[in-house]
Each structure stands twice: as structure tokens, then as C-alpha cells.
Amino acid sequence: MQGRVIYQEHIDVLIAGGGVGGAAAAAALSQLGLRILIIEPGPAQGRRLAGELIHPPGIDGLCRLGLLSDRSMPGSPVKGFAIFPADKDDPASSVTLRYGEKPGTRHLGRAIEHRILKDHLLETVQRFPGVTAWIGARVTRIEENPDGSFTAMVRSNDGEEIRIRPRLFLGADGPMSRVRKLIGISHETRRYSGMMGIEVEDTHLPNNGYGNIFLNSAGVAYAYAIGGGRARVMFEVLKGADSKESIKTHLGLFPPLFRLDIERVLATSKPLAAANFCIVPNASVRGNAALVGDARGCCHPLTASGITAAVKDALILRDALSESNLDIATALRRYSRRCGRLELTRRTLAEELREAFLAQTPEALLLRECIFSYWRTSDKACVRSMALLSTVDTSIFSLATQYGTVALQAFRLLPRWFFEKTVVDWHRGVLRLVHKSLAFQYAAIRQWLY
Ligand SMILES: Cc1cc2nc3c(=O)[nH]c(=O)nc-3n(C[C@H](O)[C@H](O)[C@H](O)COP(=O)(O)OP(=O)(O)OC[C@H]3O[C@@H](n4cnc5c(N)ncnc54)[C@H](O)[C@@H]3O)c2cc1C
Structure with a gap:
């Protein structure tokens, strides 16, 4: 690599990507007094179909970060x-x-048109102390240093190639993250x-x-x-x-x-x-680099929780850095553990619901009926489910417990399946629900142990 070099004496945090994840991370880390550089290739041409519906924890996080205000909120x-x-x-x-x-x-x-949201966040965050954005630039290559940290090669909007060696490097460059690949994190x-x-x-x-x-x-x-x-x-x-x-x-x-x-x-x-896509990286941190937002993993948009999760990533990272007195290695370990919990629950829920709602097997049909039967039992059941869907509740234990309660609905439905002469399917469905229920309990215990 040749050309101009910027060292960590001048930049604490380099963020590849100025979407929701990158802007939220910049706002969160600016609160710690860090000097932050966002690299964003946009503005992209035209409109893009992506996240717009933001759950209360996401809106709350964006307001607490100063990126949205109750007085003049779009959407x-x-x-x-x-x-x-x-x-x-x-x-x-x-x-x-x-x-x-x-x-x-x-x-x-709140639901905010994606481009309006993205432009608003990126524009607002550039007014925050310590935050600079290079619009029209992109991270093109990454080099691993002997100490395990990373140097990024950035192509500026006028074609200059600049090497940047920050203290902390964030990949917030979306589901197809190039940063993730270049720092050697594989994914499914x-x-x-x-x-x-x-x-x-x-x-x-x-x-x-x-x-x-x-x-x-x-x-x-x-x-x-x-x-x-x-x-x-x-x-x-x-x-x-x-x-x-x-x-x-x-x-x-x-x-x-x-x-x-x-x-x-x-x-x-x-x-x-x-x-x-469902993208599951095998890690969310490596060396002095961390993945944020969709780069750290994404799932089917059924639960509309991608933006909320990206905002939570930013808050978790800020808290982890603050608790570890800006010790990057310790902070990234904490970040990885906490985000992993959030993502496991979010992804499992999205996958399970997608299968229940779309698959045409008798097991899926039974689960679908159980879910609607559960929701029709009480308002409380609906609120509990919405807490999981909106990431207010991120506990895999809660998901496991709620899944078990949903599965119990199968016994209320038995008479109808019996009269429709589909008891064998009901039986197969119940076995599957019990098996899954146990698998979630096992995942919950594993997460608690590690
Ligand atoms: C159809 C659809 C509907 C959805 N609906 C919802 C919804 O209703 N609610 C919800 O919460 N979520 C939804 N999502 C998910 C949501 O869009 C994402 O979770 C969210 O946009 C992730 O933000 P991000 O900043 O991590 O990634 P992105 O928004 O993808 O931003 C990544 C940024 O990185 C930049 N970049 C790319 N390459 C480089 C590079 N080499 N160097 C520097 N920068 C780079 C890009 O220009 C981009 O600005 C939906 C997704 C889809 C596909």
C-alpha cells in the first residue's frame, strides 16, 4: 500500500458505512469524546427498498443519541x-x-421513508463533536498489522488512496459487508x-x-x-x-x-x-475491528427489527467502551457477547415465524394455528409477543418460554384436528413443537452458561 497515511493520533474510530448502523455508532461514540471518521460511498442513485419501520427501542435510542427529536420527527x-x-x-x-x-x-x-431516514441521520451526525464524514469515499482494501489491528485503504471521492490506521475500526457497510470479508470473518x-x-x-x-x-x-x-x-x-x-x-x-x-x-x-x-437474506457471520469482532448493524448479521425483515438492532449495537458498543475505560480489546469482547444475545433471539424468532407462516407442512400449519390461538387468548399474550418482536425483550429464555406456551395451544386445537381426521398430523406437529421447545431451552441454557 502507498500514499497518504492517517494514524490513530488523528482518528480514533474509522467507520465504513454511513447508513443507520454507521450514523448511530458515530453518534454514540462521539458521546465518549472520540474523533470519528465515517466513510460513505453514497449518496446512492435513486431510492432504495429497505428498513423503514422502527420499533420503540430504536426510536428511543435515536432520540437519546440526538439523531431524532420528538419535536420534529419525520414519518x-x-x-x-x-x-x-x-x-x-x-x-x-x-x-x-x-x-x-x-x-x-x-x-x-415510527415508520420513516428509508432515504429520508438515512439522509437525516448522516446529515445530523456530521454536526456532532468529533465526527467527520467523507461522502463519496469507500474502503477498498484492508491490511492486517503485525499486532493484529487493521489498516484500511480508503479511496476518496477525488480518487486519492489514503491509508488509515485507527484505534477502532467499525464495519457498518451493510449485509454484503466488504469489511467483514476483508478482515477475515466468514459467514453463512x-x-x-x-x-x-x-x-x-x-x-x-x-x-x-x-x-x-x-x-x-x-x-x-x-x-x-x-x-x-x-x-x-x-x-x-x-x-x-x-x-x-x-x-x-x-x-x-x-x-x-x-x-x-x-x-x-x-x-x-x-x-x-x-x-x-439471512446472514450469520461466525464472529462480530476481530482484532481492533467490530461489525455493526446488518454487517454483523441480518435476518428476514418479517419482524422489522434490523434498524432497531443496529441502533442497539451502537448503544451496546458505547457502553462497552465506556465501562472498559476505552480499552478496545475488553470492550469488543463485551460487545460481541451482548450483541450475540440480541441477535440469537432476533434471528431465531424471525426464522421460526417465517417457517410457521409460510411452510405448508402439517407441522407448520399446527404451529401457525397455535400462534394465532395464543394471540387470541389475551391482550397480555399479544404484548408479550410484541415485546420479543420489537426487541424490547431480547431474552432467549423469554422466547423459549413463549414458544412453550404457544405449543400448549395444540391441546386446545386437538378436538378440531380430531374431527377433521388429521390427528396423525396433529401428533407429528406436537412432537415437532416439543422438540423445538426443548431446543430453545437448550440454547437459552447454553447462552446463560457462556
Ligand atoms: C426489503 C427490506 C425491508 C426491510 N424492512 C425493515 C423494517 O421495516 N424495519 C427495520 O428495522 N429493518 C428493515 N429492514 C432491514 C434494514 O434495512 C437494515 O437492518 C438496516 O438498513 C441496516 O442498516 P446498516 O446501516 O447496517 O446497513 P445499510 O443500510 O446497508 O448501510 C450500509 C452502508 O454502507 C455503505 N458501504 C457499502 N460498502 C462500503 C464500503 N466499501 N466502504 C464504506 N461504506 C460502504 C453503503 O453505501 C451504505 O450506506 C429491511 C430490509 C429489507 C431488505
Whole structure:
């Protein structure tokens, strides 16, 4: 590597990526008096289909970091999820999962159009003490130093190549993170499906103020207000499926007037597209580098928790650095452990729900019925589930316990399965639920031990 060199005497933290994860990390570490440089290749051309719905802990974190303010917040408030089962005979049977209302805690989330959110965060964080951003630059290469730390090669927007050797290096460069690869952290990837999205008027949006989730055999569809009288609609397109056919199937579950609004937009404009991945890196830190946000792992957007998790990463990292008096090695060990807990619960929940909602096996059908039966038992059950979905509750123990309670619903459903002569399927389903229940308990105990 040749060219200009910037050493850690001048930069404490180098952040690759100025998305939600990078901006939140910069804001959090600026509170510790560190000098931070964000490298962001954007602004990207055009709009992007990505996270918009932010749960209360994410909004709370962004406000506490000074990146959002209650006085002038863009977007539209969110009270929770309204989930529509794939049951055409009973389309009005949506279940409402509201955020819990504990005194002293925020109980409203927010949906903000992705580009507005990203631009707002990156612009705001550049006004924070110690924070600089090089827009139009990117991290192109990384070199491991003899002491195990990393030097990054950054190409500035005028083509100059600059070597930067910071005290702490953060990879916040999204799900396909180049930093993750260049620092030698491998990962498992599973591509689930694609997602297509459009913006429509919110006049006929059902359950305005909630994130609507429509379940059906073509995947998951979402609809929620994003402010300014607009709503986002997203349709999942499963691997190998025809996108037009998939959208048709999704639309079959939408209320008629809203469906007409969507069809009008689809007739005149091309939807935005994105891919849904599950990415599980085998570590979240290495040497003096840490991964933040989607670079540290991501899952299906079913629970809409990616942004909230990225904000939590930033807060966890700040607290770990502060508790260890800025000792990087100790702080990164703590960060890795705490984020690992959050991610295990978040990913497990997203994977389990996705399978329950989409798979067509008798086991999945039973689990699906159990979940809806559980939600219909009481408001408390709904609030408990929403706490897990929104990462208010990040405990794998809670997930294991709730899964067990959901599984018990199978006994309430037995008479119907008996009369429909599907007792053998019921039996197989129950065995599977018990097996999974035990697997979660085991994961919870392992996490507690290590
Ligand atoms: C279709 C879809 C819907 C979603 N819906 C939701 C939702 O409703 N709610 C929710 O919470 N989450 C949702 N998510 C997830 C959410 O979008 C992500 O979790 C979130 O955007 C992660 O932010 P990030 O900053 O980690 O990554 P990104 O937003 O991907 O930002 C990474 C940044 O790194 C930059 N970069 C890339 N390469 C380099 C490089 N070499 N050097 C420097 N910088 C680089 C990029 O330009 C980019 O700005 C959704 C995701 C998808 C795909």
C-alpha cells in the first residue's frame, strides 16, 4: 500500500458505512469524546427498498443519541403490528399486537421513508463533536498489522488512496459487508426471497398507525404509513416464483379499495426491488475491528427489527467502551457477547415465524394455528409477543418460554384436528413443537452458561 497515511493520533474510530448502523455508532461514540471518521460511498442513485419501520427501542435510542427529536420527527407513528392470517374466509380476522405501555418507556414506534431516514441521520451526525464524514469515499482494501489491528485503504471521492490506521475500526457497510470479508470473518448466507415495494396514498390503508402484515402462500406482504399521506406496500416474491403472479396472490388478501390504489400505481410505475437474506457471520469482532448493524448479521425483515438492532449495537458498543475505560480489546469482547444475545433471539424468532407462516407442512400449519390461538387468548399474550418482536425483550429464555406456551395451544386445537381426521398430523406437529421447545431451552441454557 502507498500514499497518504492517517494514524490513530488523528482518528480514533474509522467507520465504513454511513447508513443507520454507521450514523448511530458515530453518534454514540462521539458521546465518549472520540474523533470519528465515517466513510460513505453514497449518496446512492435513486431510492432504495429497505428498513423503514422502527420499533420503540430504536426510536428511543435515536432520540437519546440526538439523531431524532420528538419535536420534529419525520414519518408516521406506529403502535404495533396488525397481522392478517392467510385465511381468505375470514379476512377481517387480523390480530393486533400492540407495543406494551410501561410508564416511563416509549410505546410508539415510527415508520420513516428509508432515504429520508438515512439522509437525516448522516446529515445530523456530521454536526456532532468529533465526527467527520467523507461522502463519496469507500474502503477498498484492508491490511492486517503485525499486532493484529487493521489498516484500511480508503479511496476518496477525488480518487486519492489514503491509508488509515485507527484505534477502532467499525464495519457498518451493510449485509454484503466488504469489511467483514476483508478482515477475515466468514459467514453463512441464505437467500430467502425478493421483495418488491411501492408507495401509494394512505387513504385506504387498513389499520393506519400499525404495520400491517399480510400472510399467504406467496410470502409476506406489508403495508404501513410513512408520513405525508403516503404508505409503503411491500410484497415478498419467493425464490423461483413469478413476481406478477406473486403480487396478484398478495393483492387477493388486501381490502378492495386499498387494492385498487395499489393496482393503479403498479400500472404506471416500476416497483423498487430488494433481496431478503439471512446472514450469520461466525464472529462480530476481530482484532481492533467490530461489525455493526446488518454487517454483523441480518435476518428476514418479517419482524422489522434490523434498524432497531443496529441502533442497539451502537448503544451496546458505547457502553462497552465506556465501562472498559476505552480499552478496545475488553470492550469488543463485551460487545460481541451482548450483541450475540440480541441477535440469537432476533434471528431465531424471525426464522421460526417465517417457517410457521409460510411452510405448508402439517407441522407448520399446527404451529401457525397455535400462534394465532395464543394471540387470541389475551391482550397480555399479544404484548408479550410484541415485546420479543420489537426487541424490547431480547431474552432467549423469554422466547423459549413463549414458544412453550404457544405449543400448549395444540391441546386446545386437538378436538378440531380430531374431527377433521388429521390427528396423525396433529401428533407429528406436537412432537415437532416439543422438540423445538426443548431446543430453545437448550440454547437459552447454553447462552446463560457462556
Ligand atoms: C426489503 C427490506 C425491508 C426491510 N424492512 C425493515 C423494517 O421495516 N424495519 C427495520 O428495522 N429493518 C428493515 N429492514 C432491514 C434494514 O434495512 C437494515 O437492518 C438496516 O438498513 C441496516 O442498516 P446498516 O446501516 O447496517 O446497513 P445499510 O443500510 O446497508 O448501510 C450500509 C452502508 O454502507 C455503505 N458501504 C457499502 N460498502 C462500503 C464500503 N466499501 N466502504 C464504506 N461504506 C460502504 C453503503 O453505501 C451504505 O450506506 C429491511 C430490509 C429489507 C431488505
